[in-house]
Amino acid sequence: MPASMGTAIHNSVEDLCNLDLVGMRDAESGWLDIASKEALDRHWEIERQIFQDTPRHPRWKPELITKANEGLRGALGILLVRARKPQRNLSDVTVRCWKEVQSMVLANEGYLESICGRVMGRLDLWIAEYKDGEVAEWIVADLKTGRPPKEDLDLKVNRQLRLYRDLLKQNNPDHPPVHAEGWYSANQTVHRADGPPILDEALEAWEKMAPTELPLDATPSDVSCAFCEWKAWCPSWWVARKEGELSPGSMFRDEVVRLVRFDQESGAALFERSPPVGDDGELAPSDHRFGAILKDKALQQMIENQSSADDHHLFLGSARLDGKVMHLGDWSEILPWSPMLMSSSQKFKKIE
Numbered sequence: 566m567p568a569s570m571g572t573a574i575h576n577s578v579e580d581l582c583n584l585d586l587v588g589m590r591d592a593e594s595g596w597l598d599i600a601s602k603e604a605l606d607r608h609w610e611i612e613r614q615i616f617q618d619t620p621r622h623p624r625w626k627p628e629l630i631t632k633a634n635e636g637l638r639g640a641l642g643i644l645l646v647r648a649r650k651p652q653r654n655l656s657d658v659t660v661r662c663w664k665e666v667q668s669m670v671l672a673n674e675g676y677l678e679s680i681c682g683r684v685m686g687r688l689d690l691w692i693a694e695y696k697d698g699e700v701a702e703w704i705v706a707d708l709k710t711g712r713p714p715k716e717d718l719d720l721k722v723n724r725q726l727r728l729y730r731d732l733l734k735q736n737n738p739d740h741p742p743v744h745a746e747g748w749y750s751a752n753q754t755v756h757r758a759d760g761p762p763i764l765d766e767a768l769e770a771w772e773k774m775a776p777t778e779l780p781l782d783a784t785p786s787d788v789s790c791a792f793c794e795w796k797a798w799c800p801s802w803w804v805a806r807k808e809g810e811l812s813p814g815s816m817f818r819d820e821v822v823r824l825v826r827f828d829q830e831s832g833a834a835l836f837e838r839s840p841p842v843g844d845d846g847e848l849a850p851s852d853h854r855f856g857a858i859l860k861d862k863a864l865q866q867m868i869e870n871q872s873s874a875d876d877h878h879l880f881l882g883s884a885r886l887d888g889k890v891m892h893l894g895d896w897s898e899i900l901p902w903s904p905m906l907m908s909s910s911q912k913f914k915k916i917e
């Protein structure tokens with residue numbers, strides 16, 4: 566949902582930067598408010614459709630359009646400040662003022678590629694700052710709709726922005742001074758990403774991503790595994806949980822279980838935890854049983870998996886612990902537990 570909201574905001578800003586103002590009077594105001602609402606409504610609906618068509622999606626939250634609207638206004642506010650227009654209500658922005666904003670945007674959603682063709686990036690905004698009618702500086706801006714940093718930019722975001730900066734410089738040898746910024750729409754703050762060139766490091770990382778015959782060693786950790794989408798296919802986190810290398814989580818937990826009982830009508834289920842035996846995905850029975858209440862998407866997934874649940878174990882993702890009972894709903898997942906134990910090339914050889 567945050568990704569969908571971010572995309573809707575990004576694409577609305579892009580539409581407004583490209584808005585055709587031909588035929589409108591320079592002094593006309595009141596139109597930007599309407600145009601931004603129309604753009605957001607349009608992209609909100611597109612994102613909702615994509616979201617609904619995506620497998621393994623939680624509940625769409627229509628009420629978040631209010632937050633998206635605030636984010637869009639925040640992003641437009643930063644653009645106006647960057648164009649040295651005093652901060653004002655969108656309804657007061659004239660056509661002349663917005664034309665000036667548009668004239669400093671050299672590109673939005675621009676595609677950047679290194680000369681060697683190995684590394685690419687998509688910048689949100691490429692801005693020209695003028696002094697005495699001449700271009701004084703280029704700004705590579707990335708619009709961030711997530712939580713703003715308290716102080717410095719997150720290291721990953723800093724690296725991302727410097728990569729865009731360096732790709733832009735490499736593609737334009739006669740460039741003016743260039744710097745990169747993260748624009749945080751939530752509180753309308755701008756954070757500059759300074760630091761040494763990063764392109765060589767990016768290319769080194771690219772080399773390390775070459776496919777290998779053997780899968781990379783798993784490196785389970787609380788940070789890596791917390792939101793990993795691969796748990797239902799990864800035996801390593803479950804072993805790490807048993808070994809105590811991963812914390813079980815407090816309110817939300819992941820489990821690998823056997824279904825003992827399930828009542829489709831009420832959504833009540835009884836599960837038995839299946840601890841791992843060795844590293845190869847094998848599971849053992851246990852006497853650890855717990856009840857769960859399933860509803861919405863989780864109930865639907867349980868109904869779909871019920872026929873195979875007698876022969877297969879299940880992965881429960883993001884089950885909410887309340888006392889001794891787990892609750893699973895739109896925020897959770899119930900998938901067949903099917904760890905992948907070798908790379909596809911090894912599997913292929915084995916079949917041969």
Ligand code: SF4
Nearest residue numbers: 785789790793799802
């Ligand atoms: S669940 Fe597995 S694949 Fe995902 S981060 Fe943890 S160890 Fe890596």
